[in-house]
Amino acid sequence: MRAVGVTEFGGPEALHVVDVEPEPLGPGQVRLRVEAAAVNPTDTHARSGAYADRDPVKTPPWVPGMDLAGVVTEVGEGVDHLAVGDAAMGIVVPFGPHGAYREDKVLPANSVVRAPRGVDAVAASTLPMNGLTARLALDLMALAPGQVLAVTGAAGAFGGYVVQLAEADGLTVVADASQADEQLVRELGADVVVRRGDDVAERIREHFPEGVDGLADGSVQDAQVLPAVKDGGAVATVRGYRGNGQRGLRFFPTLVRRVAEDRAALDRLRQQAEDGVLTLRVARTLPMEEAAEAHRQLERGGVRGRIVLTF
Incomplete structure (x- = not known):
C-alpha cells in the first residue's frame, strides 16, 4: 500500500512515497479508496516532528494528513x-503510518459521511477537519444570535469556515483581511472587515468600542489580539493558547x-455545503508524489483555500 510520509522528521524534502501495511477492517469501521487529501498546517508540523512525543507509534514511517475524500470500498459490521x-469524506486522527496521505484508509464509521452532492473528492477533502474545528470553536464559545464575533485569519480555511458558520448562526462578524483578501472575506459573509496587522485589536475596537463578545483567533496572534475582546469574553484558540489570566477572559483551546x-x-457540515452555506475552496491540486512541493507552497504562505493531494 502506497502512502506519503517521512522516515526521518525534517523539512518538505523529508516527504516521499513509502510502503505501509493495509489496515484491517473491524466492526464499526469503513474502508475508503482515497482520491484526495487536503494539506493543512498541522501536516507540516507533524512532518517536522512537532507531535512526535504524542504519537503512540515510535517507528517510521509517519504519515501526515487529517482530511480525505474518496470512495467507500468496504463497511464493517454495524455500519448502516x-x-x-x-462518495465519502472523513476526518483522520493521524498516528504513525495511519494519516490521510495514503491510497487506502480505514476509519471509524462515525468519522466518515457522504460527500456533499455535486462536489468532487478534491473539494470534499477540504471540509472535514477545518469545518469541524470551526464548528467546535463556535460551540465552545456558545455566543447567542446577535452577539459579536471577531475572526482573525479570516481568509484562511479555518477562519473562512468560522465566518460562514457564524453568519449562519446569526452572529455579527468582524473579520480581518489584507487589502488583497478584503473582497474574499466580504464574500464569505463578514459584516465588518478591518485591515489585518499588529494593530488589528485597535481596528476592531474602532467599530466595537466596548469590545467583541468572542474571538476566533485563526491567525494565532494570541495575547496581541486579546484587547479586542470585552471583559469576560470568550476566546477560541487553535494552538493550545490559554491566555494570561486577565480580565476574566474565557479561553477555549479548540482540539x-x-x-x-x-x-x-x-x-451537518455536509448539508451546509450542499445548501451553499459553506464554500469549499481549493487553491490547487498536486499528485501525491509531489507532496513535498505542496508543503513548500503552504509554508511559503499566501495560499487561499487548500492545496490538495490527489491519489
Missing part, C-alpha cells in the same frame, strides 16, 4: 449510513480530535 460505492467521531456534526 454508508454503502460500498458511496478537533475531541469531535473526530461526531458524525452528526460532520453530516
